[in-house]
Amino acid sequence: MNIKGKLVIIGGAVDKGSFTETDIDKNAAKNLNFFEEGILKRILDESKHKKESRIEVITTASKIPREIGPEYVKALNYLGANNVDVLHIEKREQATEPEVLARLKAADVVMFTGGDQLRLTSILGGTQFDEILLNKYHNEDFIYAGTSAGAAAASNSMIYQGSSSEALLKGEVKITSGLGLIDGVVIDTHFVQRGRIGRLFQAVVGNPKVLGIGLGEDTGLLITNGKKMEAIGSGLVILVDGREIKDTNLTQVELGQPISISHLVTHVMSKYDTFDLDTYKMSIHSSQYV
Template identity: 45%
Template sequence: MAASRSCPAPKGKLLLIGGHESKGDEKSEEEKEEAENRNFTSMAVLQRLVDETGSRGPIVVIPTASSEPKSSAQAYVRAFGRLDAPKVEILDVRSREEANNPKIIAVLENAGSVLFTGGDQLRLTALLGGTALQKCLKKRYAHDGLLVAGTSAGATAMSTPMIYQGRDDAGMLKGEIHITTGLELLHDVAVDTHFVARGRIVRMAQILATNPACVGLGIEEDTAVLVTNGRDLEIVGSGLVMILDAKDCSSTNIHEIAPNTPFTLRGLRLHMLSGGEQFTLPIEPRMYA
């Protein structure tokens, strides 16, 4: 019998959050009305993070993506306090030197879960890519059962390919969207956030037109995807998740047209899932750590 060529599924889980998740601090009447109209389940996404972490260790908040890391991290410290999380620590990493610091790595080694805040995903990959911190993160996710969460840019950075720049959320024209290598906790999956609120379905389709072997995962605000076994999904929160699959597309002209020209993609498959739904991504888990 031939040996399997597939890699073992990672033991850890991912919690990919679409941004603007309820933190229990909606103060203005307008914010409260918006939450009510959208059927927010108060803090459901962050509550799931706390529940999944359990007593395994502290929730470690990494605000590296944010331009205001202190205030960003403190917002989550307050939110987790409302949820009675046993312990929350902040790992404020702002340079590649810090990402290779043994003291920083020791905190990550003892984490029960990790949360990457929003901001700019390119900051995450530029500062953390190839460092001891990234290697420890991948090792603990693959072998130790670590829960790794990210919101907005923090979620986008989990996967390869990673969206890192776009001149327009719409992404109708060839070349408007740029991709690079992410933190490599998910392979062959492109993650995008604020997906419905910012109308990002077309830009995701452009990414898939350039490589139909990838799957697109578009996550709406106050909504999350819990990933187990590297590909099994559970939807959490108040909004929708869209899964775009171009593996069976019949044709595209993305390779023929000039830059700044609208593209064609025929046969794109779309799934729309709400809270509580489950789905298995049509990919093979790949984890090298």
Template identity: 45%
Template sequence: MTVKGILIPIGGNEDKGLVAKPSYKMDFISDGILSHVVKESGGTKANILVLPAASSIPEEVGDNYIQAFKTLGCNNVKVLHIKKRKHADKPEFLEALKQADCVMFSGGDQRKISAKIYGSEFHKLLTEKYQHEAFVIAGTSAGAMAMAKEMISGGSSKEAFIKGAVQMSQGLELIPELIIDTHFIQRGRFGRQSEAVAKFPKLLGIGLAEDTGLIIKNGKDIKVIGSGMAIVFDPQHIGHNNEKVLREGTPMTMTNLIVHILANGDRFDIETREVKVLPIEAPFV
């Protein structure tokens, strides 16, 4: 089946145009990650739903996104507060989703997204729209991680490839081929993503730095956006993987793991696992 929708997972702490950052960043209006979300959703007249279901401060998070999208020229932005599982099937929430061009999941605790939404009528409608319509699902941090089927739900960032450093649980199954981790560089999560792909060696691992995202079209075509890096873990040719036989707390071994480090404009095909790197002579943006 050809997927018509677009996924935009984001590594967290994306520029919202609220404060100046001293480090390198994209121009917020023309090239920032949220500007890509708006463009892929159909432009400034798009109906955008913000879901801060993962957040412990949902009202504040919702207000920040309304302001950020308003700065980009969007006025059709609504926040849905799904605070409990039963809220996901409210008729007014389902109607809002039917009319939406884009849903934006905030950061927080990805387990809350799954607990409140997975298997609900809202989840079913969200999946149908993604599969059959030109519909955008964006998510930052927890909202990005929840897109997977095998979702990283916790674990130590300090352990360097120790069995038990990663905890997995049920995600929303929007992109079952991927395992997504976020804040990847800033929080040193190489070890736990390595264990995740050791557990599921038929899947691809994606580690997203902050203010970095992916545009995923057709369920397979990836383009990197934002100011940081995306790291792809491809275990298809691993020659040794002792994850299944070790006790928790034991250092692990995995050989021939392919790792790609990609940046803004680079592309990756989930089906063929081919990389297309932006030419060196291309303009630096």
């Protein structure tokens, strides 16, 4: 399948900074934080009309949408993008309103904020909004960008619950269906800071066909044609490949008991590295062997 749209999934940030300071230029690095030029500028550069692209910030996942939406607008404005607005969808019925659907159809980029990914999928899943979103992604020069919850919800399989410390105890990780823009992967966010490697291990051992993607803070993946992944941002992306697992006790232990896994393959990506979802081959941009 030839997918015309692009997917940008971002791991989130501990503190994305604020534009409440009066001297934005002087404190730009602190204020932008993960909305720094690396990731946001790349989204603009990849978009159909660059800085002129029509961008809708979608705050559905957030419990404080009226506060978080303007922060995204300010960050994008700072980089020269001024055709930006916030689209608040807080109830399922809003996802069928003609004005909301018209704004989605006109958008070149949608940016889903952080928050609760289950809130995001339970409000938007199966709506007209969801159908148009998928159609645009498959058939138009369009970008779906999501940070934190917005990234986790992008895949077909979605982690929505599970403690980091007990993630390798059977049953601790809960998975449901996401928005389905990309299949064959499961995405976890705030990955390095919150020590969520165990969550991804359990998600993958339950179905080794699925590639686990762990996104660190200030880090993302640009996915083109549904298969080529490029690391963007300043941190790390961890990939967990379960296809070569040799043994596990997953089906033998009771709920709450530790899981053993033999021969689980992991990859670590940093900026400009690529990974092909068709071949499962990784290319390191600054390899010491080239």
